[in-house]
Amino acid sequence: MLPADxxxxxxxxxxxxxxxxxxxxxxxxxxxxxxxxxxxxxxxYFILADGMGGHKAGxxxxxxxxxxxxxxxxxxxxxxxxxIALAIKESVYKAxxxxxxxxxxxxxxxxxxxxxxxxxxxxxxxxxxxxxxxRIYEIxxxxxxxxxxxxxxxxxxEIGEINEExxxxxxxKNVLTKALGTSEKLSVDVESMDFNxxxxxxxxxxxxxxxxxxxxxxxxxxxNDLETSAKKLLDLALKNxxxxxxxxxxISTSR
Numbered sequence: 001m002l003p004a005d006x007x008x009x010x011x012x013x014x015x016x017x018x019x020x021x022x023x024x025x026x027x028x029x030x031x032x033x034x035x036x037x038x039x040x041x042x043x044x045y046f047i048l049a050d051g052m053g054g055h056k057a058g059x060x061x062x063x064x065x066x067x068x069x070x071x072x073x074x075x076x077x078x079x080x081x082x083x084i085a086l087a088i089k090e091s092v093y094k095a096x097x098x099x100x101x102x103x104x105x106x107x108x109x110x111x112x113x114x115x116x117x118x119x120x121x122x123x124x125x126x127x128x129x130x131x132x133x134x135r136i137y138e139i140x141x142x143x144x145x146x147x148x149x150x151x152x153x154x155x156x157x158e159i160g161e162i163n164e165e166x167x168x169x170x171x172x173k174n175v176l177t178k179a180l181g182t183s184e185k186l187s188v189d190v191e192s193m194d195f196n197x198x199x200x201x202x203x204x205x206x207x208x209x210x211x212x213x214x215x216x217x218x219x220x221x222x223x224n225d226l227e228t229s230a231k232k233l234l235d236l237a238l239k240n241x242x243x244x245x246x247x248x249x250x251i252s253t254s255r
Contacts, residue, residue, distance in 0.1 A: 017043045017121065020230045021249045026207060027242035033058035034205050034247035035114075037066040045073055045120040046249050050134050050205040052179065053112030061099050061114040061181050068095040069118065084120060084127050085190040092116065092129065092180070092188045099181030113179035117147065117203045119251065126195040129188055132179045135209060137202040143218040146193065150178035174206075200226075201251040207244035211237040226252055 025032040033051035049065040051058030072091035078084055095116075103109045115132025128136050130147040133154075138144045148154065152175040153167040167173060180186065200221055208217075212233060220236070221229045230250055237246045 016253055017251060018226060018253065019043075019046065019249060019251045020226050021247075022230050022234050023247040024234055024238070024242075024245070026245050027238060029243075029245055031056060031059060032245045032247075033062055034207070034245040035059075035062035035066045036203075036247055036249060037070045038249065039070070039073070044122065045070075045118065046203055046251060048117045048134055048203040048205060048247060048249060049180070050115040050132065050207070050245070050247070051112065052114065052176075053109065057109045057112035058114065060102065060109060061112040064099050064102065065095045065114045065116055065180050068098050069116075073120075081122060081125065084122055084125075085192070088118065088120060088127060088129055088190045089188050092118075092131070093186065096180045096184075096186045100184060103181060111182075113176075113181040115176070115205070116180055119201060119203060121195055121251075124195050125192055126201070127190055127192045129190045131186070131188065132176050133174075134203070134205050137204070137214075137217070138196070139200040139202060139218060139221050140196070140198055141222075143214050145214070146191075151176050197253040199252075200229075202248060203251075204248035205245060207242075207246035208233065208237050208248050210244060211240040211242065211246070221250070226250055 021036055021038060023034055035049045037047040039045045047066045047069055049062035051062030053061060069091040072094050073087060076087045078087050103112055115134040117130045117134040117136050120127040131150060133149040133151045135145055136147045138146055152172045153170045156162045157167055220232045
């Protein structure tokens with residue numbers, strides 16, 4: 001498993017897929033509760049999790065999520081495309097079950113949970129899922145958020161109570177309506193889309209998106225190579241406050 005230390009940058013050039021992962025505890029937080037995992041052997045799947053809970057329980061939750069999901073995906077026989085979504089769902093449900101079990105076993109883990117964003121690339125297809133408010137974007141000449149936040153403010157947006165601009169400073173902007181490890185009745189949707197070799201794909205925790213706007217992300221990525229983009233995005237997040245852990249993965253075939 002790739003570590004989530006104070007600052008960790010991983011750059012990998014595969015036969016077809018290049019990626020860079022960055023994690024930093026930020027300026028305010030004492031420890032890093034974000035975790036990520038990259039399938040470096042086959043370059044097929046990428047996982048990011050943002051934990052929550054006191055006494056480092058959030059750290060345990062996110063680490064447990066990426067470890068469990070990666071183990072299931074590594075050991076699961078996937079013979080055709082139809083099985084990919086089933087394997088992803090199985091891995092997420094297993095992680096949810098494991099985190100819940102740990103919450104019951106230890107008092108200090110009570111109430112812990114984690115968000116999740118996952119991309120699985122299979123030839124010309126990209127499968128993805130998310131739980132909570134960690135996001136996945138597709139970036140080319142524009143930036144497109146391809147996941148939907150499981151959050152209270154997003155619910156308010158959907159019912160027309162507030163708009164996107166009001167959501168940015170809403171007092172309950174960090175309240176999640178779904179997270180791994182908080183309910184036995186977790187519902188997981190796995191979506192698929194065409195994998196565009198000309199696009200950059202971004203998985204990120206809200207430590208990035210709360211500090212750096214989507215327009216700024218688009219400008220940085222379209223003006224720089226992959227490594228420079230990653231460094232500039234981290235610098236911006238820290239410069240703008242760095243109030244949370246910052247973790248993101250950039251995936252590309254063209255840079």
